[in-house]
Amino acid sequence: MRIRVATRGSHLAWTQSGLVAEALRAQGHDVELVRVTTHGDVSTAPLAALGGVGVFVGAVREAVLAGTADIAVHSFKDLPTAPARDLVLAAVPQREEPADALCSRDGRLLADLPLGATVGTGSPRRAAQLLALRPDLAVVAIRGNVETRLARTSEDLDAVVLAAAGLRRLGLADRISELFDLTTFLPAPAQGALAVECREDARAELVAALAAVDHPESRVAALAERAVLEGLEAGCAAPVAAYARRDGGRLLVTARVVATDGAAQLEETASGALDPAGAVALGHRLADALLARGAAALVDLTPRSRPLAGRRVIVPARSPEGLPELLVEAGADVVTASFTRIEPLAETGLDAAWRDRFDWLVVTSPTTARLLRGRTLPAGVRVAAVGPATASSLVTAGFPVDHVAGGSGASLSAELGRGPARALCPRWRGTSYNGQTARRAAAARLSECRRCNRCRPVRDRATRSRSARAARSRDTSPR
Numbered sequence: 001m002r003i004r005v006a007t008r009g010s011h012l013a014w015t016q017s018g019l020v021a022e023a024l025r026a027q028g029h030d031v032e033l034v035r036v037t038t039h040g041d042v043s044t045a046p047l048a049a050l051g052g053v054g055v056f057v058g059a060v061r062e063a064v065l066a067g068t069a070d071i072a073v074h075s076f077k078d079l080p081t082a083p084a085r086d087l088v089l090a091a092v093p094q095r096e097e098p099a100d101a102l103c104s105r106d107g108r109l110l111a112d113l114p115l116g117a118t119v120g121t122g123s124p125r126r127a128a129q130l131l132a133l134r135p136d137l138a139v140v141a142i143r144g145n146v147e148t149r150l151a152r153t154s155e156d157l158d159a160v161v162l163a164a165a166g167l168r169r170l171g172l173a174d175r176i177s178e179l180f181d182l183t184t185f186l187p188a189p190a191q192g193a194l195a196v197e198c199r200e201d202a203r204a205e206l207v208a209a210l211a212a213v214d215h216p217e218s219r220v221a222a223l224a225e226r227a228v229l230e231g232l233e234a235g236c237a238a239p240v241a242a243y244a245r246r247d248g249g250r251l252l253v254t255a256r257v258v259a260t261d262g263a264a265q266l267e268e269t270a271s272g273a274l275d276p277a278g279a280v281a282l283g284h285r286l287a288d289a290l291l292a293r294g295a296a297a298l299v300d301l302t303p304r305s306r307p308l309a310g311r312r313v314i315v316p317a318r319s320p321e322g323l324p325e326l327l328v329e330a331g332a333d334v335v336t337a338s339f340t341r342i343e344p345l346a347e348t349g350l351d352a353a354w355r356d357r358f359d360w361l362v363v364t365s366p367t368t369a370r371l372l373r374g375r376t377l378p379a380g381v382r383v384a385a386v387g388p389a390t391a392s393s394l395v396t397a398g399f400p401v402d403h404v405a406g407g408s409g410a411s412l413s414a415e416l417g418r419g420p421a422r423a424l425c426p427r428w429r430g431t432s433y434n435g436q437t438a439r440r441a442a443a444a445r446l447s448e449c450r451r452c453n454r455c456r457p458v459r460d461r462a463t464r465s466r467s468a469r470a471a472r473s474r475d476t477s478p479r
Contacts, residue, residue: 001205002030006060006069009035010145012166016194017073023213034069036060061087062335064199070206072197076190076222081230090210091196092219096165098192100126100185102178103150104159109178117158126161128239129185131262150175165192186241186256189225193218217246220279227283228255234301247271251279255286257295266293306331353424360384360423368426369393384412
């Protein structure tokens with residue numbers, strides 16, 4: 001059976017999805033990884049400001065729902081606690097090490113870091129627990145992939161705190177200076193676990209293949225921990241931690257809420273049945289106990305207004321800055337998509353113009369520059385670009401740029417007007433730049449080639465002026 005696996009494109013996500021792919025290949029299936037870019041991957045804003053780790057999953061889930069992939073692989077801790085419409089949790093493979101790890105500049109332990117040391121983390125939970133243990137630390141909010149964060153320890157930070165599971169999966173376990181004790185430094189709910197989702201109506205053969213990858217004990221532990229988060233109605237912006245483990249024939253769960261400055265904390269421990277339903281009930285019970293003891297007063301657990309909760313919103317890949325973040329804050333499941341498709345021109349008219357003699361190639365937009373990729377510029381022809389973005393696209397397309405005009409095009413007009421010249425101006429239909437600036441050059445002649453494949457020479461200015469005057473004299477409409 002052929003199985004397409006949707007995954008984020010980061011090194012860690014690709015590696016984790018590869019583990020699931022290998023387990024499926026071991027069953028004899030043909031598995032392909034499908035790379036998906038999420039809004040969380042392209043934004044540099046802190047996770048808490050983006051509305052939580054859920055920004056990493058929308059586009060990956062959408063690939064499954066749209067039929068471009070059969071399953072999706074996530075870090076389980078990245079999934080929102082609310083169930084996804086039309087998707088099911090098909091498998092939770094065996095969990096990796098759930099603990100957090102300190103990676104320091106000189107291999108020092110947390111206790112050995114100097115007074116006021118700088119420690120980087122993108123997690124409010126980790127920051128709060130660090131300050132609970134070492135109030136003198138300067139905790140710095142950081143983003144980026146694992147390798148980027150580790151590099152900071154040789155630049156501006158004394159240490160960073162990362163999930164041990166990610167370091168191990170990437171073969172970077174040797175960078176761990178200290179593996180935090182799970183009773184002292186509780187992990188994020190479901191940290192170290194993977195979640196595999198498929199459609200509710202997936203074919204039975206696929207469901208069976210994923211069931212063979214599932215690790216029941218890991219599933220039960222992750223469900224219990226995430227139920228604590230759900231019961232508190234908290235996300236990654238709240239310093240909430242939980243850890244579940246098997247204790248004989250029971251499930252033992254510890255949950256903790258820590259003040260953001262680390263000055264106070266609440267903790268509850270309880271045991272329950274070692275099955276999915278019992279695990280969820282146990283997590284909810286712990287959340288209720290924490291709330292009864294004042295967890296909502298210790299940290300901000302008040303749910304923000306989320307009028308778009310449960311709604312899926314498609315946002316253009318080139319959306320206004322800040323729009324996706326605002327939608328996520330309002331509770332939307334944001335899916336980034338491309339709304340336009342660039343296709344090669346049916347280039348009959350452009351081909352004819354390209355073969356004709358011209359002295360300047362005038363390009364007015366990045367889109368046109370990309371459409372010219374692969375063409376060979378005739379000898380002696382100079383290239384002018386309107387705007388720096390167009391110039392950059394021309395260079396990428398292999399064209400040397402001789403002149404860059406500003407938005408008004410005055411410098412282009414002056415450049416073309418230095419002597420007799422003929423300019424070719426290919427334009428994508430609908431471009432806002434209309435060629436009038438180039439035409440203002442007295443000695444220049446301009447040929448335009450539009451998307452509609454008509455290519456016409458523009459008459460010199462004197463002829464145009466006579467035609468314009470004649471047209472005005474014929475115009476008898478009231479002013």
